[in-house]
Amino acid sequence: MQPRKSAFSECPAARALECVGEWWSILILRDAFQGFTRFDEFRQSLGIAPNILSRRLAHLTEAGMFERRLYSEKPPRHEYVLTAKGRDFFPVVVALFAWGNTHLAPKGEALLLADRKTERPVDPIMVDAGSKARITSTNVVLIPGPRASRGMLKRLASIKALRPTAYSLEE
Amino acid sequence: MQPRKSAFSECPAARALECVGEWWSILILRDAFQGFTRFDEFRQSLGIAPNILSRRLAHLTEAGMFERRLYSEKPPRHEYVLTAKGRDFFPVVVALFAWGNTHLAPKGEALLLADRKTERPVDPIMVDAGSKARITSTNVVLIPGPRASRGMLKRLASIKALRPTAYSLEE
DNA sequence: CAGTATCCTGTCCGATACTG
DNA sequence: CAGTATCGGACAGGATACTG
Numbered sequence: 001m002q003p004r005k006s007a008f009s010e011c012p013a014a015r016a017l018e019c020v021g022e023w024w025s026i027l028i029l030r031d032a033f034q035g036f037t038r039f040d041e042f043r044q045s046l047g048i049a050p051n052i053l054s055r056r057l058a059h060l061t062e063a064g065m066f067e068r069r070l071y072s073e074k075p076p077r078h079e080y081v082l083t084a085k086g087r088d089f090f091p092v093v094v095a096l097f098a099w100g101n102t103h104l105a106p107k108g109e110a111l112l113l114a115d116r117k118t119e120r121p122v123d124p125i126m127v128d129a130g131s132k133a134r135i136t137s138t139n140v141v142l143i144p145g146p147r148a149s150r151g152m153l154k155r156l157a158s159i160k161a162l163r164p165t166a167y168s169l170e171e
Numbered sequence: 172m173q174p175r176k177s178a179f180s181e182c183p184a185a186r187a188l189e190c191v192g193e194w195w196s197i198l199i200l201r202d203a204f205q206g207f208t209r210f211d212e213f214r215q216s217l218g219i220a221p222n223i224l225s226r227r228l229a230h231l232t233e234a235g236m237f238e239r240r241l242y243s244e245k246p247p248r249h250e251y252v253l254t255a256k257g258r259d260f261f262p263v264v265v266a267l268f269a270w271g272n273t274h275l276a277p278k279g280e281a282l283l284l285a286d287r288k289t290e291r292p293v294d295p296i297m298v299d300a301g302s303k304a305r306i307t308s309t310n311v312v313l314i315p316g317p318r319a320s321r322g323m324l325k326r327l328a329s330i331k332a333l334r335p336t337a338y339s340l341e342e
Numbered sequence: 343c344a345g346t347a348t349c350c351t352g353t354c355c356g357a358t359a360c361t362g
Numbered sequence: 363c364a365g366t367a368t369c370g371g372a373c374a375g376g377a378t379a380c381t382g
Contacts, residue, residue, distance in 0.1 A: 023374080116311055
């Protein structure tokens with residue numbers, strides 16, 4: 001991820017990408033969610049070059065997604081443990097996973113997500129925590145938050161004026 | 172995104188990244204969800220170089236996220252309309268957005284997601300469509316799907332043997 | 343086992359100029 | 363307005379060799 005100066009680092013999604021925008025970052029996190037914590041576990045699982053893994057791990061640690069923790073004194077050995085921030089990234093991976101399974105699985109899924117206890121497959125969707133209403137591109141909008149800048153307010157106003165059914169291809 | 176040969180393109184999340192792994196792709200989609208459809212709308216909104224925008228738009232169109240549709244005969248003008256596949260990507264953007272707002276907002280959010288009708292902020296979470304149970308990294312696992320390969324089965328077995336509470340940093 | 347050190351290639355991206 | 367053409371730079375990622 002090159003440094004980005006776009007006015008749009010005001011958008012949380014854009015900021016998120018500055019954190020995990022590299023290809024491998026997300027896959028490393030995916031494996032971390034499976035319980036992987038060690039260098040070689042990641043390396044073998046991903047088939048990634050060690051220098052690259054080292055770089056990405058360092059970056060993710062710096063970004064506060066992992067904590068590097070000593071698990072053996074001699075020889076000194078570290079493991080990479082997800083922080084709260086890292087763990088909270090889970091929905092992103094799940095969303096990506098679900099989308100991939102629906103739209104990119106070449107005739108049938110190779111992998112499914114399942115409840116840990118019942119082992120029954122789950123079908124992940126986004127809902128509002130309060131109302132439990134499903135969140136889709138048609139029923140939510142962006143609104144200014146407490147720290148919205150002047151420019152952001154203007155932008156949001158102009159968006160409101162947009163043809164709202166732009167994404168109504170074939171429906 | 173360089174071509175990846177890792178055995179792990181078997182994972183839907185990895186395949187998804189081959190589709191939208193570039194930085195701009197997701198931001199373009201984000202804007203598309205706001206109702207943007209035209210070249211210059213994207214260009215101005217993102218502050219992206221036209222050649223790059225052209226490339227990304229072509230790639231996303233090829234990947235089946237957008238459909239390029241003629242909206243004016245003379246002069247010939249195209250707009251980029253989200254397909255069903257593209258629209259289904261929304262949860263990923265929302266998840267990214269929510270995570271960014273929680274963990275990267277420097278004292279207060281500039282933007283919030285809200286219900287389109289009531290304009291009340293929503294708090295996006297992942298749940299199982301059936302049971303409505305919340306999906307977290309601790310209560311779901313990967314299981315083999317109908318098309319799981321031999322290698323995948325072996326891999327999943329080995330994961331099961333992993334210390335299951337690896338991500339229990341400070342909790 | 344857990345990395346670091348080098349070298350190399352690809353390409354993503356930025357800037358800019360130009361066209362119907 | 364909606365792009366294409368060209369050039370250059372930065373860096374992610376690959377391959378490989380080496381260390382405690």
